[in-house]
Amino acid sequence: MGVIRVHEFTTVDGVVDAPMWTMDYGFPEDLAASIGALTAPAGGILLGRTTFEMFAPAWSTRTADDDPGAPFFNDTTKYVVSSTLTDAESVWRNSTAVGGYDAGRIRELKADRDLYVSGSATLVRALVADGLVDELHLYVYPVAVGTGIHLFPEGTEQKLSLLGVEALSNGVAHLTYGPA
Template sequence: MGGIAVHEFVSLDGVFEDPSWTAEFGFDPEMGDDIGRLTRASDAILLGRRTFEMFAPVWSQRTAADDPGAPFFNDSPKAVVSSSLDDETAEGTWRNSRSLGAYDPARIREFADSFSGGVYVSGSGSLVRSLLADGLLGSLHLFVYPLVRGTGARLFPDGSTPAQLRLRHHDAYDNGVLHLHYTAV
């Protein structure tokens, strides 16, 4: 199975909801290089429904001239975990997309096993929590912004399944963002 690698933008207090607040910090080129390494190591994309619905209208309109990540996001096979989206709707929303149906660890494992490279996940907090709880998460890349939001959905809210992670690598960028790369213990 290709590993499932997650990339999240979070504040110091763990908020990941609507990361438009990250814009004030700019996008450090080294951070872009690190995210590019994640996507280049991946053969497919896995998203929760809400993230899929946010990404599809934005990424489907971008070209390589707009953003060097556009070919990965548009050309890669994409699967959305959703009990409300079917294959036809997913493909009609964003090419190369299909629905895996409601969350099912076996179905996700089968999807990941169908690729020799990794599977990339961004956002999709509910999905990420489930992947971690079910031992399906290969690596977690947190890009931690030097900001306390105070409110908003947290990646790991109260009541999340306890998990122990091992720090594998870290970077500090000139814009104050930390990249923390974890794997499950």
């Protein structure tokens, strides 16, 4: 059975949308190594449609010379959870649309490969609620932005178990959670 590892950049007040606020903190080697440890075992990338459509133009033209993460994002099969997108391959190579969210279908994908998820808050909420996330990696930036999409919206109840804590050189806290 594979593992689903989720990676989210978040503010201290829980905002996860379009993390432009990360730019002020750079991308030091220890952050790159931490994220690299999440992507290294992945046999697939699982994304929601919105994140897929944001990532495709950003990553599809990058090379390893531009960014060491480019080969992972471009060469690894991307599974896009969407009830509206039908031809993911025409948007970004090595991509396939798997239809709307279906926990059973995700379990099938997870059965024989580790999956990496980045962003995709709506998808992540469903995965966590269905007990499909094995590791939730929150990279908490020391900034509050006040408004935006929260990983867990008001009214959400979710118990998690702390698996690890790592302080990064740019002031970011890497918190790892698993199922309670």
